[in-house]
Amino acid sequence: MLTDSRSLTALKTRLLAVVLxxxxxxxxxxxxxxxxxxxxxxxxxxxxxxxxxxxxxxxSPDLKARLRVVQDARDFAVSDLGLPDNRSxxxxxxxxxxxxVWNVVATxxxxxxxxxxxxxxxxxxxxxxxxxxxxxxxxxxxxxxxGNDVMVGGVTAYxxxxxFADPVLNTMLRYGDLGLVSTxxxxxxxxxxxxxxxxxxxxxxxxxxEQEGLRRWLAARGRSVELQDYLARHQSxxxxxxxxxxxxxxxxxxxxxxxxxxxxxxxERKHAILSATxxxxxxxxxxxxxxxxxxxxxxxxxxxxxLASVGTYFDCVPGFQRLLAANGGSLPAFYAAVRKMRGxxxxxxxxxxxxxxxAAITAPGAAPSATSAPVTSAPATAAPGP
Numbered sequence: 001m002l003t004d005s006r007s008l009t010a011l012k013t014r015l016l017a018v019v020l021x022x023x024x025x026x027x028x029x030x031x032x033x034x035x036x037x038x039x040x041x042x043x044x045x046x047x048x049x050x051x052x053x054x055x056x057x058x059x060s061p062d063l064k065a066r067l068r069v070v071q072d073a074r075d076f077a078v079s080d081l082g083l084p085d086n087r088s089x090x091x092x093x094x095x096x097x098x099x100x101v102w103n104v105v106a107t108x109x110x111x112x113x114x115x116x117x118x119x120x121x122x123x124x125x126x127x128x129x130x131x132x133x134x135x136x137x138x139x140x141x142x143x144x145x146x147g148n149d150v151m152v153g154g155v156t157a158y159x160x161x162x163x164f165a166d167p168v169l170n171t172m173l174r175y176g177d178l179g180l181v182s183t184x185x186x187x188x189x190x191x192x193x194x195x196x197x198x199x200x201x202x203x204x205x206x207x208x209x210e211q212e213g214l215r216r217w218l219a220a221r222g223r224s225v226e227l228q229d230y231l232a233r234h235q236s237x238x239x240x241x242x243x244x245x246x247x248x249x250x251x252x253x254x255x256x257x258x259x260x261x262x263x264x265x266x267x268e269r270k271h272a273i274l275s276a277t278x279x280x281x282x283x284x285x286x287x288x289x290x291x292x293x294x295x296x297x298x299x300x301x302x303x304x305x306x307l308a309s310v311g312t313y314f315d316c317v318p319g320f321q322r323l324l325a326a327n328g329g330s331l332p333a334f335y336a337a338v339r340k341m342r343g344x345x346x347x348x349x350x351x352x353x354x355x356x357x358x359a360a361i362t363a364p365g366a367a368p369s370a371t372s373a374p375v376t377s378a379p380a381t382a383a384p385g386p
Contacts, residue, residue: 032128033119039131040164043100047091047167066173066180067092073181073217080220081213082331083188087165094170099154101129102136106143106150107304110255110266112248114308115148121163123196126312129155149303157183159190178214178230185213193338201348204316205338211317212324212331236288240281244310247277251304274302319351 050071054064070089077083105127106115114126130136133154140150156171172183189209195201211234218227250273254266261269278298285292297306320338327333341347 035131035135036129039101040160042131043093043095043167043169044164046093046095047165048093049091050168053092063173066177067168069177069180070168070184072221073184076217076220077185077188077213080216081185081188081209082192082335083185083209083213084162084191086162086191088162088188088191089166089168089184091165091167092169093167096170098171098174099133099156100169100171101131101155101158102133103127103129103153103155104136104140104143104150105153105305105309106140106148107308109147109149109304110270112252112255112304112308112311114305114312115143118197121161123198125197126199126308129158149305151297151303151305151309153309157187159187161194162191178218178226181217182210182214185217186210192335193342195342195348198345198348199312200315200352201341203313204352205320207313208317208320208324232288233290236284236290237292239284239288240292240294241310241314243277243280243284244307245315247273248307248311251307274307277307278302316348316352319353323351 050067053059054067074089078085107113108115116124116126117128118124128139130139133152136152140152144150156174157169160166166187168184172180186206186209189206190202192209193202193205214230215227218224218230251270254261254269254273260266281292281294281298285295294306323337324331324334327337341351
């Protein structure tokens with residue numbers, strides 16, 4: 001473990017500062033920050049340097065092989081992608097559980113706009129994360145009791161935006177090499193550029209970096225067959241994202257109808273749109289012979305919160321892809337262009353204007369709607385997401 005007393009003392013001091021800042025907030029918010037600080041403390045305290053784990057005779061050969069992939073991807077992130085060169089993802093923590101946090105997403109019954117929670121450091125986020133699944137489900141039940149559509153999704157990784165040396169987690173190893181490598185690129189992208197209070201911009205930027213980074217990593221490693229498979233799968237995933245985006249547009253139009261239809265009629269039409277959406281997603285899966293990870297959502301019954309969650313990660317990605325192409329594929333130039341938008345909300349909204357959003361989906365003064373993708377692949381932003 002990383003047991004250097006100075007490091008642990010500094011960690012305690014910084015986490016205590018989070019709680020003290022939260023002391024000016026309502027009691028429920030303070031309680032939330034306290035669980036977040038405690039969860040982060042336990043995660044960081046369990047770290048071991050990756051080199052130490054690889055050298056450990058007791059560590060499994062599979063774990064060592066996966067961590068060597070991490071080392072390779074981590075070095076590539078610095079040398080070829082221009083991502084931060086720091087202590088993040090140079091250590092490993094085994095949390096003995098399948099997910100690091102569980103995110104709660106909520107929307108009103110007749111809205112595709114997710115509820116947002118605002119806290120120190122991260123700004124306002126469109127999800128709220130908990131280190132214990134029971135806490136997340138308790139929060140979701142309370143929100144549902146007030147008439148909201150809700151979802152709870154397990155998350156394999158999140159970024160503290162460089163405030164701490166984030167470790168690789170056992171939860172990140174549950175998928176193949178491509179999922180592991182792309183997660184590292186995604187989370188490092190958050191450390192590179194982050195806009196307080198704009199979950200959609202942040203997540204879509206990180207997704208665009210992870211996709212481009214993974215493509216370059218596979219090409220550089222001569223893994224051409226995997227690259228072709230990845231590109232084919234990406235095509236099917238984009239079709240599914242488009243299906244969800246179209247459903248959000250239909251629902252936004254329904255909810256904005258003037259005069260508003262009777263409640264029972266709205267519910268019936270909402271159910272019809274969501275049912276058709278699920279069938280379309282499954283049809284794409286059958287056509288491409290893939291499993292998207294959305295099956296459980298469809299089986300449980302899609303709702304506004306599910307659709308909103310997809311948008312956070314993907315709504316603005318086409319805009320970022322166009323921006324990268326406009327800069328000749330140069331990542332340094334691309335990053336510079338993105339940084340110019342950090343303080344310009346209008347420019348950020350314009351980036352997404354033709355990426356599957358419309359005025360009905362975008363709230364005044366906010367970036368396009370949504371939050372957390374399917375539990376099989378969705379990394380969270382910033383701490384465990386207030």
